[in-house]
Amino acid sequence: MKLEYTLMQKSKRNMARLGEILYNGKVYKTPMFMPVGTNATVKTLSPEEIKEMGCGIILANTYHLWLRPGEDIVKKAGGLHKFMNYDGPILTDSGGYQVFSLAHPKDITEEGVHFKNHENGDQLFLTPEKSIEIQQKLGSDIMMSFDECVKWPSSREYVLNSVERTLNWARRGKEVFTSKDQMLFGIVQGGEYEDLRKHCAEELVKMNFDGYSVGGTSVGEDKPTMYKMVSYATKYLPEDKLRYLMGVGDPIDLIENVMRGIDLFDCVSPTRLARHGHAYTKNGKINLKNSKYKEDFTPVDKECSCYACKNYTKAYIHHLIAAQETFGARLLSIHNITFLTNLMALIRENIANDTLEEFRDKFILEYYGEGYEYK
Amino acid sequence: MKLEYTLMQKSKRNMARLGEILYNGKVYKTPMFMPVGTNATVKTLSPEEIKEMGCGIILANTYHLWLRPGEDIVKKAGGLHKFMNYDGPILTDSGGYQVFSLAHPKDITEEGVHFKNHENGDQLFLTPEKSIEIQQKLGSDIMMSFDECVKWPSSREYVLNSVERTLNWARRGKEVFTSKDQMLFGIVQGGEYEDLRKHCAEELVKMNFDGYSVGGTSVGEDKPTMYKMVSYATKYLPEDKLRYLMGVGDPIDLIENVMRGIDLFDCVSPTRLARHGHAYTKNGKINLKNSKYKEDFTPVDKECSCYACKNYTKAYIHHLIAAQETFGARLLSIHNITFLTNLMALIRENIANDTLEEFRDKFILEYYGEGYEYK
Numbered sequence: 001m002k003l004e005y006t007l008m009q010k011s012k013r014n015m016a017r018l019g020e021i022l023y024n025g026k027v028y029k030t031p032m033f034m035p036v037g038t039n040a041t042v043k044t045l046s047p048e049e050i051k052e053m054g055c056g057i058i059l060a061n062t063y064h065l066w067l068r069p070g071e072d073i074v075k076k077a078g079g080l081h082k083f084m085n086y087d088g089p090i091l092t093d094s095g096g097y098q099v100f101s102l103a104h105p106k107d108i109t110e111e112g113v114h115f116k117n118h119e120n121g122d123q124l125f126l127t128p129e130k131s132i133e134i135q136q137k138l139g140s141d142i143m144m145s146f147d148e149c150v151k152w153p154s155s156r157e158y159v160l161n162s163v164e165r166t167l168n169w170a171r172r173g174k175e176v177f178t179s180k181d182q183m184l185f186g187i188v189q190g191g192e193y194e195d196l197r198k199h200c201a202e203e204l205v206k207m208n209f210d211g212y213s214v215g216g217t218s219v220g221e222d223k224p225t226m227y228k229m230v231s232y233a234t235k236y237l238p239e240d241k242l243r244y245l246m247g248v249g250d251p252i253d254l255i256e257n258v259m260r261g262i263d264l265f266d267c268v269s270p271t272r273l274a275r276h277g278h279a280y281t282k283n284g285k286i287n288l289k290n291s292k293y294k295e296d297f298t299p300v301d302k303e304c305s306c307y308a309c310k311n312y313t314k315a316y317i318h319h320l321i322a323a324q325e326t327f328g329a330r331l332l333s334i335h336n337i338t339f340l341t342n343l344m345a346l347i348r349e350n351i352a353n354d355t356l357e358e359f360r361d362k363f364i365l366e367y368y369g370e371g372y373e374y375k
Numbered sequence: 376m377k378l379e380y381t382l383m384q385k386s387k388r389n390m391a392r393l394g395e396i397l398y399n400g401k402v403y404k405t406p407m408f409m410p411v412g413t414n415a416t417v418k419t420l421s422p423e424e425i426k427e428m429g430c431g432i433i434l435a436n437t438y439h440l441w442l443r444p445g446e447d448i449v450k451k452a453g454g455l456h457k458f459m460n461y462d463g464p465i466l467t468d469s470g471g472y473q474v475f476s477l478a479h480p481k482d483i484t485e486e487g488v489h490f491k492n493h494e495n496g497d498q499l500f501l502t503p504e505k506s507i508e509i510q511q512k513l514g515s516d517i518m519m520s521f522d523e524c525v526k527w528p529s530s531r532e533y534v535l536n537s538v539e540r541t542l543n544w545a546r547r548g549k550e551v552f553t554s555k556d557q558m559l560f561g562i563v564q565g566g567e568y569e570d571l572r573k574h575c576a577e578e579l580v581k582m583n584f585d586g587y588s589v590g591g592t593s594v595g596e597d598k599p600t601m602y603k604m605v606s607y608a609t610k611y612l613p614e615d616k617l618r619y620l621m622g623v624g625d626p627i628d629l630i631e632n633v634m635r636g637i638d639l640f641d642c643v644s645p646t647r648l649a650r651h652g653h654a655y656t657k658n659g660k661i662n663l664k665n666s667k668y669k670e671d672f673t674p675v676d677k678e679c680s681c682y683a684c685k686n687y688t689k690a691y692i693h694h695l696i697a698a699q700e701t702f703g704a705r706l707l708s709i710h711n712i713t714f715l716t717n718l719m720a721l722i723r724e725n726i727a728n729d730t731l732e733e734f735r736d737k738f739i740l741e742y743y744g745e746g747y748e749y750k
Binding site: 064083316323327 | 421458670
């Protein structure tokens with residue numbers, strides 16, 4: 001079945017919006033944070049745990065699944081949902097980001113990208129058509145167009161050419177997109193150049209995608225630049241379709257970018273931080289490896305209702321991390337994803353009351369302390 | 376609360392017995408397999424998962440917990456049960472086995488053992504008194520006496536002296552044992568020498584321990600030798616007390632040693648095999664890494680009712696193991712522990728009907744195929 005999005009409410013003070021996703025008989029609320037399940041598994045967690053945390057869409061990586069186990073095997077398994085036993089919505093990226101970040105492409109041509117498999121060095125070639133073909137076989141609910149994710153900073157000239165390539169690639173991908181049950185999103189690139197973001201967004205909108213993503217952020221730019229990039233894109237996007245900011249998951253960025261009109265976020269941070277012993281708290285991130293937690297018999301967050309905080313102490317998690325026991329990463333993954341899921345719920349509550357700016361100011365004060373400056 | 380054991384039924388054809396353990400208001404049936412939670416966590420699993428699989432007692436390693444986080448921290452946490460959030464019974468070993476197998480002791484004296492911390496090389500000294508002191512602080516329900524686990528083969532002269540040392544150490548440990556809520560077991564050593572096993576067992580019985588373990592097996596000996604060692608010990612042990620065979624978990628060994636009067640088993644195999652991609656099935660172990668499972672969309676065992684077999688295919692688990700995703704080890708750990716737990720339930724059923732020998736023969740035929748010989 002195809003996912004349906006409905007815009008429910010808009011802020012009068014900024015671009016924040018409330019929406020609902022209807023999928024497989026269930027309603028999921030946006031804005032939403034989506035955990036990343038790179039290899040068709042959210043690292044250390046079961047699908048049941050993911051649902052229990054109140055997650056909706058999860059993300060899987062096309063690049064990784066293309067290389068292993070291969071899209072044909074996933075298709076034979078009955079698609080990603082059956083393969084990984086997840087009946088909620090699944091989003092796949094285009095593979096482009098991993099090609100550029102992991103595989104260090106040899107050659108970017110109009111036709112596609114030549115690069116090496118990051119694990120065994122095999123020569124590979126990915127095109128817009130191939131990316132859609134793979135994603136159709138994977139059977140995700142939301143697919144991404146193949147795009148070029150440019151570095152930051154990049155010259156205006158480079159980005160200008162790159163945007164044209166991304167638009168051509170989006171068009172070519174859409175032409176081979178035949179699936180009735182899946183959605184295909186266009187990706188707005190354009191670096192930090194407002195006219196290029198505008199041009200890219202407007203051209204994509206003419207092609208009439210099922211939703212739109214903002215790409216080319218989280219590539220080394222500072223926060224004010226990221227927020228500008230997002231604004232430059234969202235203001236040219238239609239209100240009745242989903243908007244997804246790719247690869248962004250820092251708590252403050254969720255709040256700021258919701259205010260700039262974003263509905264969906266994904267990021268590996270909550271699970272990656274967990275594997276390194278870090279936990280989000282409303283007073284900032286803490287490192288459970290720190291020896292000061294050795295005899296701290298209180299939960300990571302007293303007010304948190306997640307499985308980890310209800311049942312385990314910082315001392316126990318400190319011990320598990322020190323002993324390299326994966327149950328430690330599992331507990332912190334549960335806590336960190338719950339933290340972001342709860343944060344999104346608070347964000348939605350404050351959109352409903354149109355108090356998101358006050359909420360942001362209070363959040364910053366608690367999370368970073370006095371004197372935080374990013375603008 | 377102290378654990379209570381009741382012998383319920385004895386086979387007329389061999390030494391197999393049915394019993395019940397009453398603990399914290401719950402009844403657990405013996406013979407029983409106990410999963411190992413070395414660092415106060417059964418690798419990759421939650422306490423809820425362990426209980427769902429029908430496990431009762433779990434084991435934790437005194438050596439590891441002594442070194443990290445340290446028994447004082449576990450005590451301050453309220454003991455092992457609170458620390459790791461497990462309300463079922465917990466058994467701790469004495470630390471002796473790890474001292475001999477991991478730390479390569481420099482010096483075994485009558486007083487105790489000098490050795491190096493296997494992680495950082497620090498000089499350490501463990502004595503019978505210290506082992507009991509640590510285990511009392513850990514707060515397990517069943518504690519082990521400190522013993523010398525001799526290699527196989529060892530000369531009669533060496534084993535003779537070693538048994539005397541183990542008996543002295545058992546006596547010294549019992550003298551400092553003051554806890555009202557814990558049980559202390561004596562450990563029968565004596566290698567493959569019947570008179571030494573008999574002597575060791577009889578002397579320990581005179582000291583009146585709460586239960587008895589059989590040690591010095593799984594040290595490289597063949598199966599007929601192991602079974603002999605067990606018989607040489609159990610026939611001199613009182614019927615009304617628990618008997619625990621340490622470190623044994625191969626399926627056929629569970630059946631054979633139940634027939635020789637054993638009630639409790641532990642082994643790292645189900646979780647260690649899982650981390651290496653192996654799964655037990657009634658037709659023998661299979662290696663999920665094998666590429667023949669790449670497109671096998673059936674469960675590990677069609678008849679198995681565990682979480683892994685109900686929800687996932689061999690192809691998915693093959694993929695997870697290949698991608699080094701810990702969820703793969705988690706699924707196989709659940710399957711393997713369930714396999715042993717179900718095997719113990721079948722063993723108990725066949726003790727009740729006094730058909731364990733027929734069950735063993737049928738099990739061997741299915742598990743190993745025709746022509747298996749170990750006697």
